[in-house]
Structure formats: C-alpha cells, structure tokens
Amino acid sequence: MRKLLLMLAAVLFFTGHLLAQTKTVTGKVTDDSGEAIPGATIQIKGTTTGTVTDGTGNFSIAVSPNAKFLVFSLIGMTSKEIAIGSASTYSVTLSPSSSAIDEVVIVGYGSGRRAGTVVGSVTQVSGVRVQDRPTANAFDALQGKVAGLQIFTSSGEPSQTSSLRIRGVGSLGASSTPLIILDGSPIDPNTVLTLNPEDFETVSVLKDASATSIYGARAANGVIQITTKKGKIGQDATVSLKTQYGVSNLMSTDYFENFMSSKELTDFWVATGQRTRGSADTLLKNFPNDTKWYNEYYKTDVPTYQGDLSVSGGGGKTSYYVSGGYFHQDGLAYRSAYDRYTMRSNVHTVANNWLKMGVNLSGGYDKRQLNPYGTNNTNRGLALLAPPFYSPRDANGVEYPDLIPGWGRYSPKYLADKIRATNNNVQLNLSGYVEVTPIQNLSIRSQAGLEFSEYRTTGTQMPSYVVSPNNGNASEFFSRAATRTITNTAEYKFSVNDLHRITAMIGQEYIDYVYSDFSGSSTGQTDDRLILISNGPAGRAVTSTQTEYAYLSYFGRLEYGYNDKYFVDLSLRSDESSRFGRNNRTATFWSVGAMWKASREDFLRDVSWLKDLTVRASYGTSGNSAIGNYLSLALVGTNTYENATGWGVSTAGNPNLSWESQKMTTVGLSFRLFDKVDIETEFYNKKTGNMLVSVPYPYTSGFPNITDNVGSLKNTGIELTVGADLYRTKTAYITPRFNFFYNKNEVTELFQGNKYWITPNTGVSWAIGQPVSFVYPIFAQVNKDTGLPEWYLPDPANITNTQKDPKKVTSAFTPDLQQSTGIRREPPFNGGFGLAAGYKGLYLDVDFSFSKGKYLINNDRYFFENPNQFAGFNQSKVILDYWKQAGDVARFPRYGVQFTQFDSRLIEDASFLRMKNITLGYNFQSPLLRRTKFFKAATLYVTGRNLLTFTKYTGPDPEVDANLTLGVNPNTKQTAVGLNLQF
Template sequence: MKKLLQSLFILLFVASSAMAQNRTITGTVTSKEDGLPLPGVSVKVKGANIGASTGANGRFSLSVPASATALEFSSLGFLSQTINIGSGTTVNVSLETDAKALTEVVVTGYGTGRPVGTIVGSVATVSSRVVDSKPTANAFDALQGQVAGLQLFSSSGEPSVASSLRLHGVGSLGASNTPLVLLDGAQVDPNVIVSLNPNDFESISVLKDASATSIYGARAANGVIYITTKKGRVGQPTMSIQQQYSESSIAYDKFFKNVMNTAELSAFQVKQGLRTQAATDALLAQYPNDFKWYDYYHKNGAPTYQTDFNISGGANKTTYYISGSYLNAEGIRYRSAYDRYTIRANVNTEISSYLKAGLILSGGTDNRQLNGWGSNSTNGGLALLAQPWFSPYKADGSEYYGETIAGLGRYAPNYLADMMPDDYNRLQFNPSAYLTLTPIAGLTLKTQGGMDGTIERNTWGTRPVYAGSPGNGSLDESYSRNIIKTWTNTAEYKFNFGQNNFTALAGHEYVDGTNNSFSAGTAASPFNEMWLLQNGNATNRRVSSGKSEYAFNSFFGRLEYNFKNRYYLDGSIREDKSSRFGSERQSATFWSIGGMWRMKEESFLKDVSWLDEMSLRASHGTSGNSAIGNYEHLQTAAATTNYTNNPALAINQAGNAELGWEKQTKTTVGLTTGFFNRVRLTVEYYFRKTTDQLINVPQPFTTGWANIRYNIGTIQNSGFDVTLDVDAYKNNTAKAFVTPYFNANFNKNKITELFQGKQTYIIPNTGVLWAVGQPVSFSYPIWAGVNAANGAPQWYLPNSGEAIANPRKDPSAITSNFSTALEQNTGIERYPWLNGGFGFRSGYKGLYMDVDFSFSLGKYLINNDRYFFENPTQFPGFNQSPTVLDYWTPQNTDARFPSLSNQFTQFDSRLIENASFLRLKAVQIGWNLPESILKSVKVVKGARIFLVGRNILTVTDYTGPDPEVDSNLALGTNPNTRQFGMGLQLRF
C-alpha cells in the first residue's frame, strides 16, 4: 500500500510539473486583404493533437506544452500558415487570401462545384469584394474592366439602367449578343440584375470557352455569367448593418460646357445676319443674362442612400443567410429616380448524411421615375440649344413654373416633370429550391427548380392641369407579367481506379417563359383630381392585350477524366429543342471536348522553386443561339379595322418554317502560370465562328414584306485574353500588401458570308456596313474638306456597286452636291478592338485602398449631337458650339466649316468620332477599426468606415456627352454619373 501511494504521488508530481510547464498563448487572426477578424480559424500545435478555433472576434486562446515550437493556422479560403512561437505568449496572425480557394468551388455547368485548378474550361471569377458597397444599383457596372474578354458599357445615367454585355466580340449580326445569366443555377433576364442587391452576391463567374459553356447548349453562344449568392456557415453567427450615402453629378462635362456664351453667340448671329447690332443690343438689354443651361437641366449632387442588413450563421446541420436592403437614388435629370427594396433568405440543411435540401426566397420591389423627354427634344437631349441670354429665373429670383420662360417660350423641366410623369413599378420574385440525394458513395442525385418572375406596371401621361393643354389630359397604363421557370434534374457519379479519376454527369432541363400583358389609354381627360382611365373622352379610349410563350427541353451529359490530377480530359453533349423554330428544325445537338495538362506536376518542373503553377489547356466545341422573337417561324395574323371599318384579320408576318438554330463553333487555347509566389499570368487565344445566323434578310417590296428572318451568313471573331496580377509588396507582419492587376481583350471580327449572294449590305438609316471579308464598319459619305477657293463643302465620290466596301479618297473625284448616294465604307470599325482594365488592391493593418480603371480602344460613335450644335444655317437662332466660328471667309480659307451660304454639317464621316476612353471606374478607401477601439463596446464585433468614388475621371477625345454609349449612334445621351460617397458598416 505504501509503494502504491508513493507511485501515485510521483505520478501526480510529474503531471503537475508537466502542467506547470504548459503555457497559454492568445492572439487574433485577421484577413490580410481587409484586416477583418476571422472566426472559425483552426489553430493547432504543430506535431501534436492539440488545437482550438477562433471566435467571432477572431481571437483564440490555447494551452500548449513546453515542447511546442510552432502553431499551424488554417481556414477555408485562406493560405495556411505555420508560426514559430518562441517563448512568447501572444501570436497575432494575418492570413493571406488563397486566390485558388476563393474560386475553388466553381459551378461551371450543373453538378457539384469543382476546384478551379481542375477545371479544363476558361472561367473567370470576381469575388464579392469587387461588387459590394458600390454606389450604384447595377451590380454588373462594377464588373467593367474586371474580366478579360467581357465588354461592359453603361449607356445612360438613369439610376435604373442595365449594362450592355458582350463576350469575345459580336457573335451574331441578327440575334442577341447578350450572355446567358444564371442566378444560383436558374436563368434570369439580364435586366433583372438592377432589381437585386449586389451585396448579396458571393461571386460572379464568367464562363468563356466551349468546355465551360457547351453544357448549356442552346443558350450559351454568347457565354455564361453565373451568380452565386451568399450563404451562412455553421458556428459563425454574424449580423451586419451598412449605411451608405453618395452624391452624383455629370461624369464627363466637356460637351455640356462646349456651347457659346452670350457675347459669342450674339456676335455670331449678327454676322449671320439674323439681326442687326442695334436689335441685339436691345435684346440683351431686355435679357441681361449669361446663363449656364447645362447646370440647370442636370442636377449637381443628386443623392443616393443605401441601407443593407443581413444575418447569417448556422447551427447543427442548417445554415442561413437573411438580408434586406433599401436603395434610393436620384438621377441627374429632372424626373429621374429609382428606389428599391429587396429581401432574401438562403437556407440550406443536411436532413441526413445522404439527403440535403436548400431553399432561396428572394424578392423585391422598385419604383422608377423616368425622364420623359427624348434625345431629340429641346426639353431633353437638345436642351442646350437654349440661348444663354434667357434665364429660367425671374427678376425676383423665383423660378418660372406653370408659365413659359420669358423669351424662350419653353416650360421649366421640373414643371414638365410634374405635369408629364412617367412612373414605373416592378415586383421581382426569384425563388429556387433543391434536393440532393446521395444513395451510395460518389453518386449525387439532384433536382432543382427556380423562377424568375416579374410584374411590371407603367403609368404615364399629361395631367389635365398642364398649362400647355388645359383640360385635355391623357393617361396610359400598361401591365405585364413575365415568368421564366427552370427545372433541372441531374445525376453525377464520381469514381476512380487507382490514379484514374472519373466524373460522369447526366441531366435533363426544362425551361419555359410566359409573358402576359395588357394596356389601356385615354385622352381628353378634364379632371385633374380624378385623373383616371375611365374619366377620359369615351371616343378616345384604347385597349390592347398580348400573350407570348416559349419553351426549351434539353438532355445533356458530361464526362470528366484525370490521371494523377495531372492530365485532364472532359467532354459534354447536349440536345436542345426550342419552340422558337420550325417543327422540323426545333432540335439541335451541341458538344465540346477539352483537355488540360498541369505541367507543374511533372517531375521536370515540380522542383523548380520559382515556378508556382503552369497549366496548358485547350477546348473545342459548339453552342447555339435562339435569342429572337417567339413566333418568327410562323405566319401570323393581327386584328385590323381597315376592312369596312369592322374587325378583321390580316397577315402581318411571313414566317419561315425552315427557321432553325444559329450555330457557333469555338476553339480556345490557354496557358496559366505563376512565378515567385507573386506573379500570376494567364494568356488565352480563341477563334469563334458563327454560322446559320438568324438575320432579317431584306425582301423586294413586291413580296409584301420588308424583311424575313433566315438562317444565313457567317461571322468570325478571334483574339487574345490576357490577365496579370502581381504581389508587388507583401508583409504579413505589418498586414501590408499592394497587388496591381491588368487584364485585356484583343478582338477582331470579320464577316465571311452574307445573303442573296451579296458582298456588301448597308443597314438602312444606321451608318453601318456589312462587307464580306471585312469587319462590321461605319458607312457614311466621306468628308473631303472645304473648297478653299469658294467655301463650298466637298465629299469624295465612292466606288460604284459593291465596290463601296473599299473606301475611296480620290482627290480628283470630289463633289459639292451632298446626297445619300455618296455613302461608302469609311474604313472605321464599328466595334472596339481592345477592352480591359487595370488597378490595384492594397492594405496596411486595418486600412485598405482599391483602385480600378477601365478602358476601351478603337471605339467609335456617330455623334449625332453635332448635327444640331454645329449647324447654325440649319438651326438659326439656337445656341451652337464655338467650333462653328471657324467658317470659311475670303480671309479664312483653311476653315473647318464652309461659308455661311452653305449647310455647315451633313450626315457624313465628320460625325464619326473616336470614342475610345480611359475611366477611373472605382476607388474605395476604408478603415477597419481596431479591436482596441471597439473593446469598450462589447456588442460591436467589427466596424468599417469607407469612402467610395465611381467614374471619377474620364479621358477621351470624344466630344459628345458620354463615350461609353454602346450603340452605333449617340444623340442627346443621358450621361453617366460621377459619384462620391461614404459608408459605415457595423458587425455584431
């Protein structure tokens, strides 16, 4: 017994000695990228089974034995770190974002996500950091210049505007060029993005090559944009509130300031002979102003407010993310505004070890007030034609309201906005749900249903109290309901034999869309207090309704193989059937094959220390385009009253029973590399060919039809994508880094076949030419300058016939008689050859700064504004650009414009301007408050203060309102806005 007690005493002594040698180490783990604390980080003693995890504030406490020399820190989405602990008791760590891990689980086409390093296809992913906290309703606006190959322009400053999207050039001359947009796997209309809260997005992936897109078959000819929304994490409950405020003004005001002042215009009009000097002096005595009309028609400092709230987390096997937001944005034009409410709930649960389910409920409503004055109106896009000696303010400083502006004879824009409202309301609903079953190891069965539903109501008209037409109000209302439903069923099986790894996928998808609409209108309404449809004149009422439907039915499969995670092959096939085509041509089959060689895994490169990554991939495949009207293959009839003034039917569409799929073939080769643990470079080449284009072919008028859509014509696009980012500086101890980036797309298009044997075709009234063997180009009479001898305008005579595709500038073939017959190829390409962006991400401890530039080179626009602002002989009396002062006189023979006896400007090549631009797209500067400041407020776990700017600087030679317009022609553009703002985010 005594020996036993001695043994127990010795054992307890040893144990207590060992415990006495243990020490407690504490610290905080933060993200290097933004300085925020990281919860749920695993902290382990190296070489021992001892560990802990960080709490919601990123802090940890761990008792370690005396023998411990290092701690290992690891967390999903971050690079693991091993830190030597020495004899200290405090260890603070800043984990670096793992660029691969952030995009690791990428969904490229049904089935489970795949690590990005194992994806054969070309996929670019933008994280939530890029799109959130931007002072705009449009999430896609933040993507400009972020993805090589994705051209994105915002053509208007309306706060509710959607961006135009184009991937790898123009792939179709007749059908849509917009990529397929998927929200958590369900198809949505690209315009829906404006109605969603960008702060709910986890990532946006752009699928670019055939290997990534062909699995989507019929809808993927223009690429795929896949949006993933945020989800909660088990054991990491958080709540966040963010408030943001910004102010808007014109982003590029060179055009608006380029009009004459009172002295210049009055003197010029005397020279024109519009009035004598005495009459001018009398006019200016009556109206002694030099008013800046651009400051009046465009607001400066239009406010935008945004509030976001979300809670996320999880318990046991269920995670949740719930959010709500409110946005209120005023446009810079009168009667231009947008307010939006959204709500979202993402819930995922593991019912059992083999059964999982998820539900997304997303909805919202928004109200839009649109400026109803068109681009061709002196109350809208041409407002600056107003003479500067007139003013919208009376002598006592009050504004003209309900009466025309003295001398100008025009109503004030805010009065017109009140009297002629154009209000728009939209209800948005995007629910989806899924169920996955894993009956055996490796096999995943999944069914998912989603919906994109909108209800839209538009109300517009003229109030009965409008002074311009009192007692004669008009009112129109339209209502539409659009629903796109997607139902997808897949079976995916993963298995291996030794180092041979396989993934097989089979699936079925059904998509249908319906649109129901009706509208009504009335006129001669005398009652302002009862401004309703039924109160107009009974003989001036109108009503209409419509319905449209379409459906896709698809079967698809994919097989992936890799050997030793080094050599990869994948192939996909899909059969699509569409209701938009003739009964014999509704079905088409699309396919792809791709391969990747992870060269870094080879023995001859594996030990090359300076080479982090090297992968070579290639793919080839087909996809289709059906983005046309729903019934263009059918002969259709419409109601008419032209038969003895009674209702009747008349054929209104010729139809084409042979109409089928537009088809595209795409080949891509790419190399991805990484060097010195700092430099990452990807270069890709692609060749894209579209055949059987869905083109509206002009018909002889004797047929009774202007155009009939056919499958005909071929166009090619080829180019390079380049993506580069560099860790120029990084210091983990100081939590400091500077990471510049650059991306660019070089693209050339060429038409290789047209229709009816034609070699050239000028699209009527557009200034756009299609010519075989050439890119899509601008076609206008080519200006040859002013005749120095007599001041007459001159144009080059074109080649005859289809030879107009070759620009002719023969000094011996010139005429002074303008006509549209002078139209010829100008040699100027319609689409830019280079688009891209650059900038940097940086941080120091809790401070960070992100800067983004975007650019476009080889972009041209027909500046139709100049036809009005540089044409004093056609629009006498109106204000003009100072450029018109350079007109021909016997003393000024080398002039820009002809003599005063001629028309200054015609629709010719002078109006085609280089609209290439460089834009400082976004700047965000923020500070994550340190824990030392917040520790006294225990309920607040984190706080961030930030400043934001958008479209801060624009560099361009374009003289119109905005170079970013995505069109062949610009007139009276509502310009993009420059915004500056600030925000505060609190985390609890």
C-alpha cells in the same frame, strides 16, 4: 409456452452478440488552426453508411466489426482516411486542398470543383468586388475587371442596365447578351438590376466552349453565373449592417461649357448678317442674361443612399442567410429616379447522411422614373440650343412657374410635375433543390426555379397642364412574366488508386416562359384630383398581347483527371425549342477540353521561380436562340374594316428556321512567377454560322423581311490577365492588377449572294471580308479657294472600298456618296487595371477601365454645328472656325452653305479611360472591437465612381454602346461615404 420462451431467449442472445460486436466511434474534426469543422462528412469506406459533424465539429457513428476505415471529407479540404483500431474516440485534422487555388467553382451543372481543376475558361470574381458601390447596377462594377468581358453603361439613368458582351459580338441578327444564371436557374438580364449586389457571393464568367457548351442553345454569347451568399453550419449568427450616403453630379461639364455665350452668339449673328449691330445690342439690353442651360436641365449633388441588413449562420445541420436592403438614387435629369427594396432568404440543411435540401428565396420591389426628353427633344437632349440671353428666372431671380419667355419651352420642373410616369416592378426569384446520395459517390439532384415579375407603368398628363387645359389623359400598362425551370441531374464521382479521378454527370432540363400584358387609356380628365382612366370620358382604348416559349434539354458531362496533372472533359447537350420551325426544333451541341498542369512534371518541380504552369485547350459548339417567339410560324392578324373584324396574313413564317450555331477554339496558358506574379493568356477563334438574320425582301412579296439562317461571322482575339503580390507582409500589401483583350470580328458570308449589306438608317455596313464598319459619305475638306465643302467620290464598283483620292471629290452632297469609312463599329481593345493596397487597417482600392478604338456617330453635332439649319438657336463655339475669304483653311464652309451634313465628320473617336472606382477605407482593429464586447468588425470608407474620364470624344458621354448617340442622358459621377458593421 416453452417454445415461445426459448425463441425469445435466442433472439435476446443473438441481439446481445451483435451489440457486443458493434461499437460507437466518436470524435472531433478540426482544421489546421484547431477550429472545429461543422458539416464534414464521415463515411465507412466501401459502404453507404455515414454521418456529418455537428456545429462543434463532433461526430458519432456506429461501426460493425467488418469496418476497417473511416473517410473524412469536405469540399475545399483534402480528404483523410483513418484506420479503425481499438480506440473509440478520434481527433481528425483536415487541411486545405494542396491546389494553389482552393475556391469552389460551379461550371454548368453538378457539384462544385476546385478552380485549379477546371478545364474551361472561367473567371471568378468575388462578390466583394461589386458591393459597396453607389450604383444599383451590379454589372457596372465589373467593368474592366474580366478579360474578354466588355461592359458599357450607356446612360446616367439610375435604373440603366449595362450592355454585356463576351468575346465580341457573336451575331448580326440575334442577341449578343450572355446567358445569366442565378443560383442554378436562368434569369432575364434585366433582372440583375432588381437584385441586391450585397447578396452576391461570387460572379463567374464562363467564356470558352468547354465551360459553356453544357448550356447548349443559349450559350453562344457566354455565360455569367451569380451565386448568392449562404450561412455556415455551426456558426453563430453574424449580423451585418451596411449604410451609405452619397451625391451624384455630371461626370464632366466640358461638353456643356463649349457653347457660345450671349455676346459670342450675337457677334456671330452680326458677322454673318443675321442681325445688325443695333438689333443685337437691343436684344442684349432687353435680355441681360448669360444662362448656362445645362444647370437648369440637370440637378447637382443629388442624393444616393442605401442600407442593408443581413443575418447569417447555422446550427445543427442547417445554415441560413437572410437579408433586406433599400437603395435610392435620384437622377440628374428631372423625373429620373430609382428606388429598390429587396429581401432574400437562403436556407440549406443536411437532413441526414444521404439527404440535402435547400431553398433560395428572393423578392424585390422597385419604382423607376425615366426622363423621356432625349432624342430630338429640346426639353433636355437638345436643350443647349436655347439662346443664353433667355433665362428661366425673372429680373428678381424668381423662377417662371411654367413657360420660359423667349425660349418658348416649359420649365423641366413644370413638365415633371404635369406630365408624370412611374414604373413599378415586383420581382420574385425562387429556387429549391433536393439532393440524395443513395449510394456512395452518387448524387441525384432535382432543382426547380421560378422567375416571376409584374411590371406596371402609370402615365398621366394632368388636366391643369396649360398646353391642353381641362383635357388630361391617363394610361396604364401591366405585364406579367414567369419563367419556370426544372433541372434533374445525377452525378457520380470516384477515384482509382488516388490517381484516376472520374466524374460523370447526366441531366435533363425543362424551361417554359409565359408573358402577357394589357394596357388601357383615356382622355378628357378635367380635374387633377380625378385622373384615373375611368375619369376620362373620351379616347378610351385597350390592348393586350401574350407570348410564350419552351425548351426541353438533355445533357451530360464526363471529366477525367490523372494524378492531378492531366485533365479532360467532354460535354454533350441536345436542345429542343418551340421558337424554331417544325423541321428543325432539335439541335445537339458538344465540347471537348484538356488541361495540363505542366509545373507538376518532374522536370519542372525544381524550377524555383516557376510555381505554376498550366496549359489548356478546348473546342466545341453552342447555339443562339435569342430571337422572337413566333418567327418560324406563318401568322394571321386582325384589323377593323367598316366596323367589322378582318383577317390577314401578318408574317410569312419559316418552317426551316433553326438554331444559330457557333464553333469556338480556345488555347490558354497560365503561370505564376517567383510566387508573386500570376499571368494568364488565352487565344480564341469563334465562328458563328447559320446566323438568325432578318433578311430583306421586295415589298411586292408582301413582306419586307423574313427571318432566316444565313451568313456567318468570325471573332478572333487574345486575352491577357496579370496580377501580382508586389509587396506583402503581415501588416501591409500592394497588389496591382491588369487585364486586356483584343477582339476582331469579320463578316465571312451574307445572304442572297450579296457582298455587302448596309443596314438601313444605321450608318453601319456588313461586308464580306471586313469587320462590321461605319459607312458614311467621307468628308474631304473645305476648299480654301471657294469655301465650299468637298466629299470623296466612292468607288462606283464597290462602296465597301474606302476611296480617298484627292482628285475625285464633289461639292454636291447626296446620301449616295456613302462608302466604307474603314472605321470599325465595335472597339477592338478593352480592359482595365487597378491596385489594392493596405497598411494595417487602412486600405485603398482603385479600378480603371478603358476602351480603345471605340467610335460613335455624334448626332448631337448635326444640331449644334449647323447655324444655317438652326438659325436663331445657340451653337457650339467650334462653328466660329468657318471660311471667310480665299485662302482660309477652315473647319466649316462659308456662311450660307450648310455647315454639317450626315457625313464622316460626325463619327468620333470615343475611346476612353475611366476611373470606375476608388475606395479609401479603414478596418477597425480587433483589439479595439473586442473591448466593446459587441462588435465583430467595423469598416468606414469613402468611395467614388466615374470620378475621372480621359477621352477625345466631344459629346457628353463616350461610353454609349450604340452606333449613334443623340440627346443621351450622360453617365454620372458619385462620391459616397459608407459604414459597415458586424455584430
């Protein structure tokens, strides 16, 4: 018993001695304005012991007698080190980083970096720039805002997605769409349509090898990263309510107004002998109309409205952002609409001084209706062929309920009612992470992401449809897709003497994708109330498909910075993909980049007009794997013969199929003049090799084409971005901006020894030493003596040469007259400019985008400028300029000869300048809001989209991103009024 008491006394004495030696240090961390900073890290220097500030900026930490210093840090702020003295309470102030640009940029994987220290070519756009726009497509709002990023929206369908290209078309066979990353996980480019732009915090465009090579096999076309909003620890809840209402109309009616009136059309028929004067007058007497048919096939002032509600904030060690949104837009064409419902919940917590974790949950449901009457269809796309003397209304102005007399087509309203199709999409994007810091400066992070979608299409032809009475049909299509991503990284950051800053990161990533679908259909439904597939007794059919792929990757990055002046980064990635042949499934990509902050050198420090001068350069490789999933495999398929299943080889396969590779060199320069003007320019040279191309083979081989790694392509270009604080005071500002980029592509190698290749039915050729170009018969003129059309004879030795010898022409048109037109398929000049200005609470924001050197084959003109081929239909007024007698210099040949062929006349300059956005608004001033004791902020604004377009293109819309356009549903213009409130 005595020994036990002695031992207990010894333990108590030793414990008391330790407690006497250990003390608790408390305090508060604030910023330069005295505001508390929650979530700041406090660490005992040289140990892993640490804590974080609470929601009011206060902290408490136990320190031992050996502890000498406390280190206070927070991303975006300058770290501070204080000595632990005899005091027990400390007040610490953290200042913003001394870098001119303090925002944090996520480049590849790992933790964020200040933009001023990023070596790679990265343009970050605030989410504010894509919000409050009357369109569901977030990327449409980015058009013209980022040098090197080409965005076109090719249709006025509300559910239309935009085409995206970074630094030109990188492949002739595989996709050229950039890789899209949402909160660290890859997503399908079409998923962006289902996301709510109001949830976006930033959109970053990664362009050069230094920024993209870490993504390896999928980064050849660049990367676009979307980061969604988060709350802030220690911030009281902020409730944001946004609502907007607007209307849509045709962007321009010039094209539609260029068709002949009833009198002009009948006069033309009389002049060309198609009708006598008497029969024409009788026709006009019986049909005394002059219908503008576009007003019947396109609606006016169709509504767009949206509402968004979000709550963000944080308490203790946890932050949150929760939102819900609704968007609705009717299309101008009948049976065209889009409805979207979205929800998001982002929650992040600092569990303790070594553990962080968070989840981003996003869910959406949308309903889409698409007008199907485009290409070669007189129910919309070619409806302007309708003679204007017919009318969809009777003599009393009452609309015909179904068939339009004379025109012989059904009312677009009737078609929309009797032939229905609705597409529904359920979209889930989930990601979660756990990050631990087992020792000082080491962060180990595991993240899992899931993209899941279910898409359903329901199509019905009602039994009451008069074309096929009591014989309806129904179809259902259902697909499910899931992409799972697991990413593990370890990042170690440290500095030596505050001069050498080093970050090393290694990682592993696994991605798999599974897609399946099935469809069913039936016919013979007899009642509009019984239109399910099961109600159709005949024509029953069912189909199904399934496909999948997987990637396994290992990667690493090393970054070094010296004295905040010299920066170098290296990246390496190894990818293995199931899409490629068993002999070539693995490939390695790498990059090296360097940056020099020259303005921090002693010889430039005293140059008062030069506030920043940065030089950067990078070189590296990346890959492209955007092809089908089983092209490397020799596959068999099934067929039915005499009621039995048969087997046959369906694809040849290619066991040597491998990655399309790309090598890119970038050199850039950025500087700030007079502390007002920011200028950034970059030059790049991008070479694509081992292109994934569907190579044609003789049909006698049993396969028309086989995908192989062949050919090469080069893109070279220059980018320029200029922004200026032209005028800025406490109450007013004027900040113009401009960006521009030039890109030239050149085919440098093809396949099978070919010097050129004309892709069938496209009017486009690939020729070594030339850009991808249009190839068509080149129209010369209408012979003023004979009234016959003439075309240039191509060079028989090489049709990729453009031959326009006036002595070598023919009046006999054949497709064999095709030759290179010398016109590029891709526009070389793209960009945008704008202005932000404000005075007190009033603000104005304007954005224009432009494309120069853009050309389109206007296939509509073949129908609308061909009165011989389409006799009895309406035509464009331009056909009145036709040859009538010897000596006439006319646009079209004499009547009786086909006016328009598929030749170079259909290739039009579709360059355009478009006002993408103009917003005028008022931010209500704080003193006024404080009186309410409820509102934190309020904004009232009016906005417009596509209100002005300047172009020489004669078709309905120059923005179509294709080699050929026919029956396009044109882009729309919107005006809207919105109200944003914060509580």
